[in-house]
Amino acid sequence: MGFFAPEPEPMAPDELIALPVRERLRILNTAWVKDGFNTPRMLHMVYIVKMLGLYFALGLAITAWTSSTVEFTDPMSWFTQIVTYQKLAVWLMFLEVVGLAGAFGPLCGHFA
Known part of the structure; x- marks a missing residue:
């Protein structure tokens, strides 16, 4: 393919x-x-970039920016602070409400 x-x-x-x-x-x-x-393999790459970039990297960047106990460059602080999980949960809910987190395209069975 x-x-x-x-x-x-x-x-x-x-x-x-x-x-x-x-x-x-x-x-x-x-x-x-x-x-x-x-489907072309490019669509699979779009999903991977979306998950790593939008969900993970941007969510952690916002979490680190809005709290003093979490550092973006220190992965250990991501796992030891409960505020990280709370803010990431709110971030993912926000993405769902806005419509950016939902699946799209033929990989999820959405066909025209």
């Missing part, structure tokens, strides 16, 4: 319809197992 473009379909729709049902199922199931939704 390509990074920017999906793989081509296993066969033309007209040829697929002409086949018996069991053969169509075999072809489509094989394509599903091999390619999944057949």
